[in-house]
Amino acid sequence: MEMSGFCVYKVSYGGRRTFICDQNVDHHGRSKSRAAFLGVGITILVLFLTALGIVLYKVIQRTKDKRLKKICFERNGGLLxxxxxxxxxxxxxxxxxxxxxxxxxxxxxxxxxxxxxxxxxxxxxxxxxxxxxxxxxxxxxxxxxxxxxxxxxxxxxxxxxxxxxxxxxxxxxxxxxxxxxxxxFISNGTLYEHIHHENTRVILSWSTRLQIAIEVAGALAYLHSAMSIPIYHRDIKSTNILLDEEYRAKISDFGTSRFVSIGVTHLSTLVQGTIGYLDPEYFQCSQLTEKSDVYSFGVVLVELLTGEKPFSSSRFGENRSLAAHFLMGFEEGRVMSILDANMVREGGRDVLLEVANLAIKCLNLCGKDRPTMKELAIELERVGTSQKSFDG
Missing domain, CATH: 3.30.200.20 (Phosphorylase Kinase; domain 1)
Structure with a gap:
């Protein structure tokens, strides 16, 4: 008996060959091949469907994100x-x-x-x-x-x-x-922190304080009179004045600011501002003018001169307001005693009194009698020159 492939054949004595095929062996081999092919096919199909699902999910998610971003963009003022x-x-x-x-x-x-x-x-x-x-x-x-x-x-x-x-x-x-x-990013904190020694051990010198006042006055003068459409800041205060590493002043926070059409002298609006800095005339009449910023700047000047906070419960009665406290001291002729002792030692008496007088003018209860920011910027520049001469 001889074997060939999956069949065997038998040679008889007469030379006649008889083939006998093993059907079971052939069927078993084909079954294994089919199962392997089917397994590979299912695996490939599953991987394909999974990849397709991931791609479709990402496409849908991306489309959804784009639509959501577009809605947010329009709602948040993008069209404006x-x-x-x-x-x-x-x-x-x-x-x-x-x-x-x-x-x-x-x-x-x-x-x-x-x-x-x-x-x-x-x-x-x-x-x-x-x-x-x-x-x-x-x-x-x-x-x-x-x-x-x-x-x-x-x-x-x-x-x-x-x-x-x-x-x-x-x-x-x-x-x-x-x-x-x-x-x-302005790295050196707020003027408030430096004046009132919060989170800082560095005491600002009088020369630095005066330079900050000059810079803030110049910036406000620019907003009021140098832009094509004037801007009233509406919330000038020491926490909204940032300082960089060189102690250069930067005005921030324009959330409540207003554009003002040329020729318009005031805006009737809801009162917004901060206690201690708020213009009394604006508070009473709800009429915002450029002189409202002037009043607030006057309070900042007094902060720079005295080192005291704009509003304090430790002061009694109306004097809880730094502005009222300073005005009363000026009227009583004791303004020098109110000033920060460090500033009195560093600055010349004449220079300090000139800045104090400018602050008093800013705090005038009648807005029209206050100077403009442009006038204040010019005066402070002049005082700055005098201070440099005093420093030698």
Whole structure:
């Protein structure tokens, strides 16, 4: 008997060959081949369907994200910004619109350890862009309609301001659930912290304080009279004046600021501001004028001179207000005793009294009798020159 493939054949004595095929062996081999082929096919199909499912999910998710971002962009004032760009009134310089991914990466997904400030309108995070620039990222609080308007208002105003003593707006992000402002990072804290020694051990010298006053006055004069459309800041205070490493002043927080048409002397509006800095005339009449900023600046001048807080429960009666306390001391001829002892030692008496007199003029209860910010900027520049002569 001989074997060939899956068949055997038998040779008889007469030379006749008889083939006998093993059908079981052939069937078993084909079954194994079919099962292996079927297994491979099912595996490939499952992998293909899985990959297809992942791709479809990503496409649907991407489409959904784009639609959501578009809704947020429009709700957060994106159309208004585009209209301004078209009229060449909007984004100036390097101001641009950031993506949410950029800002998430810059702030480590808005990590709480990156928070550098909180306010009524939002939370400020420190961030770092891919090009190495440090930024301040201001994220609005919950989507309250009035706060949203203030946030958009700040974005629109800052997009049109370009002054070395005003915080520079780098851009914004409108595709998130709440709008986000991106500005230059000012590293040395607020003027309030330095005057009142909060989170700092460095005492500002009189020369530095005077230079800060000169810079803030110049920036406000620019906002009031040098721009094509004047701006009233409406909330000038030492916490809204930031300092860089060289103690250069930068005005910030334009959330409640207002544009003013040329020729308009006042705006009738709801009173907004901070206790201690609020113009009494504005508080009583609800009429906002450029002189309202002048009054608030006068309070900052008094802070710089005295080192005292704008409102203190440790002072009695009406004198809880620093402005009232200073005015009373001036009227009683004891203004020098109210001034910060360090400032009296460092600055010349004549220079200090000149600045004190300017502060008194700013705090006049009658707005029309107060000087303009332009006049104050000129006077403070002159005083600064006198101080340099005194310093030798």
């Amino acid at each position: 910004l585009k209209q301004q760009e078209a009229r060449n009134e909007g984004l100036v310089g390097e101001t641009r619109i950031f993506t949410s991914n950029e800002l998430e990466k810059a702030t480590n997904y808005f990590n709480k350890n990156m928070i550098i400030g909180r306010g009524g309108q939002g939370t400020v995070y420190k961030g770092k862009l891919n090009d190495g620039r440090m930024i301040a990222v201001k994220k609005a609080n919950a989507v309250d309609q009035s706060q949203l308007k203030q946030f958009i208002n700040e974005m629109v105003i800052l997009s049109q301001v370009n002054h070395r003593n005003v915080v520079k707006l780098l851009g914004c992000c409108l595709e998130t659930d709440v709008p986000i402002l991106v500005s230059e």
